[in-house]
Amino acid sequence: MAPSTDTTTIVRPRKQRPIEATELATKDQTFTDADVWGRAGLGRSWLRSLIGASPLFLAPIGSISIFITLVQYEGSFSLFTAAVKEHGFWNICAQYGPQITLKGIAAVICWLAVQAVLYIYLPGENHKGQLTPAGYLLDYKINGLSAWIVTHLLYGGLSYLGILDPGFIPRNWSSLIGAMNLAGFVISALAFVKADFSNMAYQYQNQGYVEPSLILVTALQTLYVLDFFINESWYLRTIDIAHDHFGMYLIWGCFCFLPTTYTIQGQYLGLYPSSASTPYLAFFFTLGVAGYVMFRVVNHQKDTVRQTGGNCTIWGKPAECITARFRTSDGRQHTSLLLCSGFWGWSRHANYVGDLLLSFSTCALVGSTKVVVWWYAVWMLVLLVHRCIRDEKRCSVKYGDAWTEYCKRVPWRFIPGVW
Secondary structure, eight states: OOOOSSTTOEEOOOSSOOOOSEEEOOTTOOOOGGGSOSOOOSOOOHHHHHHHHTHHHHHHHHHHHHHHHHHHSTTOHHHHHHHHHHHOHHHHHHHHSOOOOHHHHHHHHHHHHHHHHHHHHSOOEEEEOOOOTTSOOOEEEEOHHHHHHHHHHHHHHHHHTTSSOTTHHHHTHHHHHHHHHHHOOOOOTHHHHHHHHHHHHHHHHHHSSOOHHHHHHHHHHHHHHHHHHHTHHHHTTSHHHHTSOSSHHHHHIIIIIHHHHTTHHHHHHHHSOOOOOHHHHHHHHHHHHHHHHHHHHHHHHHHHHHHHTTOSEETTEEOOEEEEEEEOTTSEEEEEEEEOSTHHHHOTTHHHHHHHHHHHHHHHTTOOOOGGGGHHHHHHHHHHHHHHHHHHHHHHHHHTHHHHHHHHHSOOSSSTTTO
16 A cells, blocks of 8 residues: 555555555755664763663673572572672682683684584575665575574584583583683574573483473473574564664673573573472463464564555454654655554554563473572563663654554553553
8 A cells, every 4th residue: 555645544454555665755855863763873971871881891790690609509699699798709700700711712613613604505595684774675694494403413413423412511611601701702592592402411411311390491492592593584673683783782692691691590400400390380381382472473463464564454353553654864765554453452562571471481480489590581571671662762763653643552562551
């Protein structure tokens, strides 16, 4: 359907062509910084810059503290805090912190080399990313799923032949964390699932069997990562790729924070085997799967509307959308649809609710009340609330009156009646 002249017009699907991807803005239009959505640009205060830079030193300290808490203090933050008060943080780090060794550095380099070779030589289709604020559509090679499969075949084959110790990661976690912090380079999300498999092997080597809780935790995280590789082209249009520049957040975060923090549940169960009752495990595993299904269905609804130009049904009814226009810095005007029916009429960020259910369930499966076990869920809550605020601010600038109208139609951000 052709773009409406009213940016807040409610549209219902008719048998018309999909919305045009672009249309030229008039030649006499002038643009200011406020007209172009995207990065905030210059002019920040020194305090805001300092706060923004704080993760550069706080994040590595956090990952090291979690490692020491898990390995030396049985996952108890209270014991770790007491030790820090008595001996000092840097003394504790020097005695128990990750060690940078040649073995750890060699392992990280080998991992990167294998993944680079797989990316270069495995076949894969090229897919377009999200439209940038400057109006560009970038191409990305998509072969992550095949690389994931080949990596695990190599892992299983080399372990079977006795060339690779299947419990290598937890046995050498200290030197690997040291090497990852030192390298600070991006790594695939596959790393944290592989770490969970290695924790299972480690637990089996130590006690002759694997606890059901660790199996279910690994299953949920494997599901999450497989989703990433199966839908790799979809992730190109997410906030991480489209708006978060390739800096500290993505480099250190993906290379070190993801494999050390998102695997805390597997690390804990590998070190301190335990398992809750069968009904308890069944409930939270089912809740985790339900969270994943919700996450996937919510995003599928939005993708379907955009692919069909709104000419589709959601929950058996015609999709209800708001037509919104935005401009890129090259002066071109574009049109997008804001879905306000289905899950998107229930909440403006229902996909985040599914994410939170999955992360909460993963932590709950451990069956422990220790704060370190729940760190992943707490982190995801903070991350997604912050992302929600960032996303809504950017959408307000990008879509203007259309976004205001959408917020009136769908007043709740996460859960109706709560927030």
